[in-house]
Amino acid sequence: GAVVSQHPSWVICKSGTSVKIECRSLDFQATTMFWYRQFPKQSLMLMATSNEGSKATYEQGVEKDKFLINHASLTLSTLTVTSAHPEDSSFYICSARNPGTDNEKLFFGSGTQLSVL
Amino acid sequence: DAKTTQPPSMDCAEGRAANLPCNHSTISGNEYVYWYRQIHSQGPQYIIHGLKNNETNEMASLIITEDRKSSTLILPHATLRDTAVYYCIVKWREGSNYKLTFGKGTLLTVNP
Numbered sequence: 001g002a003v004v005s006q007h008p009s010w011v012i013c014k015s016g017t018s019v020k021i022e023c024r025s026l027d028f029q030a031t032t033m034f035w036y037r038q039f040p041k042q043s044l045m046l047m048a049t050s051n052e053g054s055k056a057t058y059e060q061g062v063e064k065d066k067f068l069i070n071h072a073s074l075t076l077s078t079l080t081v082t083s084a085h086p087e088d089s090s091f092y093i094c095s096a097r098n099p100g101t102d103n104e105k106l107f108f109g110s111g112t113q114l115s116v117l
Numbered sequence: 118d119a120k121t122t123q124p125p126s127m128d129c130a131e132g133r134a135a136n137l138p139c140n141h142s143t144i145s146g147n148e149y150v151y152w153y154r155q156i157h158s159q160g161p162q163y164i165i166h167g168l169k170n171n172e173t174n175e176m177a178s179l180i181i182t183e184d185r186k187s188s189t190l191i192l193p194h195a196t197l198r199d200t201a202v203y204y205c206i207v208k209w210r211e212g213s214n215y216k217l218t219f220g221k222g223t224l225l226t227v228n229p
Contacts, residue, residue, distance in 0.1 A: 006160070034216060043204070044161065044219040093160050095217075106153075106217055108160030 002028050002098040006109025013084055014117055021079045021112045023094030029074035030096035034106070035067075038091040050077040084116045121205045126224040129199075135192040137223055139205030142186040149208055150181060151217065152190045154201040161204065161219075164190065195227045 003026040013019050023033055031052045036044040048069055049057040056069035066088075068080040077096075081088055095108040122140040129135040141150065149168050153161040165172055165179045167188075172179040178191040192199055204222040 004160075036219075043221050044155075046216060046218060049216060091158070095160070105163045105166070106161075107163065111158065111160045113158070 002026075002096075002105075002107045004094065004096050004107045004109045006094055006112055008112060009110060010113040010115070012115045012117065015085050016083055019081045019084055019114060021081075021092055021094070021114075023077045023079070023096070023109050025075045025096045025098070025107075028096075028098040028100060030077075031074060031099065033071060033077040033094055033096045035069065035077075035079050036093045036095065038093060038111075044093060047079075052077075081114065084114070086116045089114055089116045121207060121220050123203075123205050123220065123223045125221065126226070128226050128228060129192075129195045131197055131227050131229050132194055135195040135199065135225055135227070137190040137192075137203050137205075137225060138187065139190070140187045141205070141207045144185050144207050150179065150185075150188050151206040151208060152177070152179065153204045153206065153217075153219075154199075155204070155222070156198075156201045164203075195225075197227050197229060199225065200227045201225060 005024045005026050007022045033050040035047045037047050038044045046059050047062045050069045050071040052071045052074050058064045066082055071077040091111050091113050093111040095106045097106050149166050151166040152164040155161045165174055165177050167179045167181055181188045202222040202224050204219050206217050
């Protein structure tokens, strides 16, 4: 199946700093990628849909100025958590769909555990 | 999106079949049933999906009732590595535009 790579796997940062998370589709081109957030013992919550070459579409309640999404190429989307605070500590996961033969499936990255001190 | 109902947890003995149920009584004719699983601290993994007919792949089988109001994911010979949270999702597919909304899922624990 298609491979989605997410980096870094974990990051610890000080409150007030910004953190960038990268999501790459390694063997296919993804016009659309999705960003999820997951708090401990809870399900995945969709944050936004990242569209290549255009603005991201954010879910209700997600601050677009805090969670900056850039999808500059067909294989890379980035999520930047700006001015991170302890309540932003969470597991962030990206996903993408291979528009080819795997069009019906979403492939997920391995996730990024963010801890804000 | 149609909502799904899954038991919060299930246990299964290693080597036995694991049957995970899912109710989706409000599913519409264009909505597919997807199953994903998430092992602790990892991204979800696609398992299988279907519309009307039963489906089988190398990982599992998906049995969908004739009225499509419920389905069962079957892991034929569960192993300890199958311990994970299993998510049943229904989603309308409109060309290339769709997104998946996850519920709470079922925590399957495979015991030795």
